Amino acid sequence: MKLSVNLNKIALLRNARGENYPDLKYFANKAIDLGVDGLTLHPRPDHRHATSDDVIELAKISKNRGVEFNIEGNPFSQPSGEFLGFCELVELIDPDQITLVPDTVDQITSDHGWFSGSHDDKLKNIIEILKTKCTSPNISLFIDNLNGVEYANEMGAGLIEIHTGNFSKAIEKNDESALLEIKSIVDLAQRKNLKINAGHDLNLNNLHYLVQMDNINEVSIGHAIIIDSLHYGFEETIIKYLKIIRK
Secondary structure, rough: EEEEEOOHHHHHHHHHHHOOOOOHHHHHHHHHHHHEEEEOOOOOOOOOOOOHHHHEEEEEEHHHHOOOEEEEEEOOOOOEEEEHHHHHHHHOOOOOOEOOOOOOOOOOOOOOOOOOOOOHHHHHHHHHHHHHHHHOOOEEEOOOOHHHHHHHHHOOOEEEEEEHHHHHHHHOOOOHHHHHHHHHHHHHHHOOOOOEEEEOOOOOOOHHHHHHOOOOOEEEEEEHHHHOOOOOOOOHHHHHHHHHHHH
């Protein structure tokens, strides 16, 4: 399993003061120094945390340092003000991975996966276009359930990212039945020859359950890493997550 660190929350802290402090590039390099496999940013049109410039700079750092860069976002997000547009950013940076998420501008966080609707043809067309824009067109769809796996396959994605919010809430209540649902999603994705990633609300207390499944390619973690950093410091927190993943 690989660890991709989402640095959106560090960008959010920086934006709160209108200065370059904390420095996103410093923490990107620090995470790479500590051995993470990749970096993730999810720029939104309002630039409330990661900006278009952040995406460009961290994609460049990732390429220079030999780690994966994953850009997340809604593929329908058009250029607006200083936001360059999602597909436009993809073309500029040539990322290693593209995770498509059906969030809206006013969502606090990504709270659901893709499902079939009037956007189907448009999404499928965008996925085909994005494949032509990247050297390694690893395109993932954020999904919730078995229907999401089928949908990702129909849309032409090569990966899924399982939205693990419900799983995380269940584990917090000592309810391990959610593992069966994750396992069924993983099994179906494997039968469809889709690679499997996971993300949302993963933390030091629940990550080991996914590690034990042994079929999940990558986890993307951001919020919990920053919260844990308040207790342990950024460096020690990254080390703790890597120890769980690489047992």
